[in-house]
Amino acid sequence: MCSGPKERQENQGATMDSELEKVTCKFAWFNFACARDELDDSVALLAELKVLLTKFGSLPPSFKKTPNAVAELKLARTIYEHAVILSVKIKDQEAFERNFSQLKAFYMDTCGMIPPSPDEYPIRGLYLLKLLADNKIADFHTELELLPLEALNHPCIKYVVELEQSFMEGAYNQWINAREAIPHDTYVYFMDHLADTVRYEIADCTGQAYDYLPVKDAKKMLMFTSDKEFLEYITEEQHEWEIKNCSVLFHMAKPNNHLDLHPFKLMNQAFNYAWELEQIM
Amino acid sequence: MNELQKATPVAAAGTPTVSTLQRMKEIASVIEAGSLSNDVRRISRAVRLTIALRGHLIPQDVSMFLSFALPASSDAYSCLSALLPKKHGMVVDVTASESQNSIKHGLPEIEIYCYLLVLIVFIDQKKYDQAKACANASIARLKNLNSGTVDVLASRLYIYYSYVYELTNTLAEIRGNLLGLYRTATLHRDELGQETLLNLLLHNYLHYNLYDQAEKLRSKAPRFEAQSNQQFCRYLFYLGKIRTIQLKYTDAKESLFHAAQKAPTSALGFRIQCNKWAIMVRLLLGEIPERTVFVQQGMKNALTPYFELTNTVRVGDLEMFRSVADKFETTFRADRTYNLLVRLRHNVIRSGLRNISISYSRISLSDVAKKLRLDSMDPVADAESIVAKATRDGAIDATIDHANGWMVSRRRADVYSTNEPQLEFKSRIAYCLNMHNEAIKAMRFHPNSHKDRVEKLHDRHQQEEQDKRMAEEDDGDF
Secondary structure (H helix, E strand, O other), X not given: XXXXXXXXHHHHHHHHHHHHHHHHHHHHHHHXXXXXXXXXXXXXXXXXXXXXXXXXXXXXXXXXXXXXXXXXXXXXXXXXXXXXXXXXXXXXXXXXXXXXXXXXXXXXXXXXXXXXXXXXXXXXXXXXXXXXXXXXHHHHHHHHHOOOHHHHHOHHHHHHXXXXXXXXXXXXXXXXXXXXXXXXXXXXXXXXXXXXXXXXXXXHHHHHHEOEEEHHHXXXXXXXXXXXXXHHHHXXXXXXXXXXXXXXXXXXXXXXXXOOOOHHHHHHHHHHHHHHHHHHO | OXXXXXXXXXXXXXXXXXXXXXXXXXXHHHHHHHHHHOOHHHHHHHHHHHHHHHHHOOHHXXXXXXXXHOOOOOHHHHHHHHHOOOOOOOOOOHHHHHOOOOOOOOOHHHHXXXXXXXXXXXXXXXXXXXXHHHHHHHHHHHOOOOOHHHHHHHHHHHHHHHHHHXXXXXXXXXXXXXXXXXXXXXXXXXXXXXXXXXXXXXXXXXXXXXXXXXXXXXXXXXXXXXXXXXXXXHHHHHHHHHHHHOOOHHXXXXXHHHHHHHOXXXXXXXXXXXXXXXXXXXXXXOOOOOHHHXXXXXXXXXXXXXXXXXXXXXXXXHHHHHHHHHHOHHHHXXXXXXXHHHHOHHHHHHHHHHHHHHHOOEEEHHHHHHHHOOOOOOHHHHHHHHHHHHHHHOOOOEEEEOOOOEEEEOOOOXXXXXXXHHHHHHHHHHHHHHHHHHHHHHOOOOXXXXXXXXXHHHHHHHHHHHHHHHHHHXXXXX
C-alpha cells in the first residue's frame, strides 16, 4: 500500500489530533476525580496523562513546531499546574518540586507562544512560600530575581515577599496576621510548615533576649493554642528552659568570653607571618 | 573629496596625516608577521592598534583595504564586500600600494581580521542588521580554524558578536551558539577563547536574571590562570553579582573589590558599576562605606543616589529610607540593584536599633517602635520581636523585660580588651600580603634578560680579575 506524502501527512495530522483528543478526554476525568477529592484515582490518572504527554513533540525542551503546538502547550501547562496543586493536596513535597520544575520551563520559555496562564503567579508564589518554609533564603532571592516587575504587585507574590521581609527584620509575630489573610487555599499547607520554622527561630530569639517570661505570654509568642502542646514542646525541644511559679526561665547561654584566646590559632597566625616575612627578605 | 585626501601616500615617518588605509595596511603586515612567526603578542598588538584606529574607520576605507588584503576569489571577500556600501568612482590607490609590501594572500588571520574590521565599522555606524550578518558569517568561518594566532582575533570577534545581539535586544538567540563555541574552545584548549566565552555566557545569563543557571555554569567550568586582565576583571564582577544574589556577601565583597581595583583606569563605566554593587554589598553586610569611595574621580554624579542611601542606612531612619528609595527608583532599577535595596530595609532598622541601644540604658518598647518609625498593625509587638532577633544575632546587647515592656541595654566591655582589634588587623595584613604576592607574580621579565645579566656578570668577573692582576703587578713592582 503506497500512500503519497500528502496522505501520510494527513494521517499524521489525524493521529496527532486524536492524541490531543485522548489527552483532553483523560484530563477531564482527572479534573472530575480531583473535584471529588479522590486522591488515589487522581494520582493514577496523572501518571497516565504524563505518559501521554511524552508523545507531544512541541513541549519543552524540543519545542518542535507542530500544527497543534499552541493547543498542546496550553494543555500540557494546565496539566502540570493541576499536578502541582494535587501534590500539595497529597502533601508530597518531592512531587511538588518535580512538577514545579517542569512547569517552570513552561513559564520561562513559552512567553511568546501562548497567552499567560491566570494561575501562574499564585503557583509561583506558592513555590516561594515553600522555599521560605524550608529556610532556603538564597534560593528564594534567586527565584525572586526571575519574576518580572509587574509580578510584585500581584497579591499572592506580594504576600510572600512581605512575609519574608518581616521575618528578615525579626517581626515573627507577623505570621499570625498573615495566617488570617491567606490569598489562596493551597497556601495553607506551607503556612503550617512555615510555622514550625518560625517557631524554632522565635524560641531561639526569646531564649537569648529574655531572662524569664510568664507562661501565658511565652505560649502566645510561640504560637501555641493549648498549654499541653506548649509543655510538650518545652520538654521535647528546649531542655534548658525551666518552668517555675507560672513563668518560664530561660537559662541563657553564658555570655561570650571576650578574652577567648584560642592559643593554636594565634600560634598558626604567628608562624604564617614569619614565613611570609622570610619570603620577602 | 575626502577619499582623495586620505589616499595621499606616506611621505616620511614624521608626517602627521598618515592615511587610515596606510595604517590598516601596516597593521595587516604586523598580523602577517605574527602569524608566520606564530607570535601571539604581535597579533595582540595589531588588535590594540586597530582599536586605536577605530574612530577613523569609514566603510570606503575598509572596502579598499578588503580589495587589497583578500584575494578576489575568496568567500570572505565576496561576502564582506556585498555587505559594505559600494563607493562612487573608486580611486585606485596605485601610488600607495607600490610603496607597500604585498601581503601573502590566503592567511586565515587576515581573513578573520577583515571580518573583525567590517563588524566594528557596522557597529559604530549603527547598522545592526548588516553587523549581524557579518558576525554570523564570521562565526561560521571560525568553526574550521584552529590556531593560537587566530584565537586572539577570534576572541575579539566573539565579544563583538555578543555585543551586536545585545544592542538589538536578542541576546537569548545566541545562547546555544555561545555554548557550542565554548565547547569547541575547550576541545581546542584555547584558553583565551574559553575565558572570553565563559564571560560572554555569564553576561548573557545575568542579562536575563538567570542567576541560577549562571552559577551552575560557572561552578562547573574549568578554571585556570587568567590570560587577559580585562576578562579576569569581568569574571570577578559577574562572580560578585552572583554571590550577592545568593546572600554570600563576604565573598561578593572580595570579588567586587578585586574587580574594581584590577580594572584599568580608563574603564570608567565598568568601575562605576563595580563600585555601585560593592557599596550595596557593604551596606548589606552592615558596614558603612567611607566618604572617599563616593568622590572618586568621574564617579561623583553616578554614585549620588548611593551616597544618599548610605546616609539613610547610617542614620537608621526608615522614613528617609523610603523617600530615597522612591526618589531614585529608576536609577536603582536600571542598575538592577532595586531588589538589593529592598533587602536593605532590615539593615536600616538594625542600625537605628543599634543607635538606640547605645544611647539609652533603658527605654520602653513603644518608644523604640516610635523612634524606628515602624508602620504596622502592632508596632510594639513588632519592636519586641525585632529587638529579640537583633540580640540573638549579636547586633545589640540587651534584655527585654516583658512585664514592664522595656528594653535594658547591657554596657559593652571596652572594645580593646576583646578580640576585635586583632581580627581587624588580621584582615588588613592578609590583604596587604595578598597584594604583595600578586604583584610579584604579575611581574614579567623579558625572556632573554637573564642572558644579558649573565653576560654582564661574566664581563664584570673578567674586569675584576684584570684589576686584581694589575693590582698584584703593582704590588710586585712596589
